[in-house]
Amino acid sequence: QQINAPDNLESLLKRVHEQAQKLSEGVVANYIPALAEVNPDQCALTVATLDGQITSQGDSQTQFSIQSISKVFGLMLAMERVGDDLWQRVQMEPSGQPFNSIVQLEWEKGIPRNPMINAGAILVSDVLVSHYSASKSAVLSMVRNLCGDDHVQADNRVHQSELEHGSRNSALAYLMKSFGNIEADVTEVLDHYFWQCSLTMSTEGLARSLAFLANRGTCPFSGKRITSHREAQRINALMSTSGMYDQSGHFAFTVGLPAKSGVGGGIVAIVPDYGVIAAWSPPLNSYGNSVRGMEMIRKVATELGLSVY
Ligand code: GLN
16 A cells, blocks of 8 residues: 655645535535534644544634544443443444434334434443443543643533433433433433533544554554554444444445544544544534545545555
């Protein structure tokens, strides 16, 4: 695999970022006021490589709502805590449905298709709430450690408005509960889920935090082992097949990298043995994926020849 030298990277990112800013398609998430008010022009692109270099363009230090990207953090903690038992309660199959879809949950008796969609992440939240006396603190200290930043925090306003507008997610949780697949109190599970969605981070922070996935489980910045190589491969596999919701196939076809998006407009893509590409811009396409974010990652991956396929 021929990958460009870092001094080319700076100008590549600059060009890709400039072109992406011209894209005008997409709509900012508007299901809660706290997200609807975000300035749609913001745009950030970061590449972190395994030699410890971080190269960015645009608003790469601006904190934004990571939303569904938090599903990766929750999953890591649950995998560590309960091991393979987790896969009795959530599948590892792409859903081919929108991230907040409910239909398959009834057909499949309350077992979500995968941990990257809402139902699966709510299930994971149940595991965390049931196994930790303080599940939020457990997630927060893990994320702060990964990021190397003690200031990472949840956005209280986003958390509260998610709770107020959470009917669909409540329906998912209660349906799973009715099948016996939620152990803890549903209110507590949903509170944890919405809280983790409301964590705020920058593209630089996300790139640092998830670089271990590109480095066989070891953080390239701290040298600390975060997960086994096998667990990192499994998380990457789930991101490849389900991380972009029902656009995961399209993303594999056009970009070819494990990735996770969130409705805050962030996307993190993992390039095994190379690094991480993190992008953020709030306007979303109809699948809930950032329009500019996808385009920036596609261009960088194409120009550098990064597809894992
Ligand atoms: N908080 C959002 C929800 O639960 C997260 C979804 C997402 O980022 N796709 O609907």
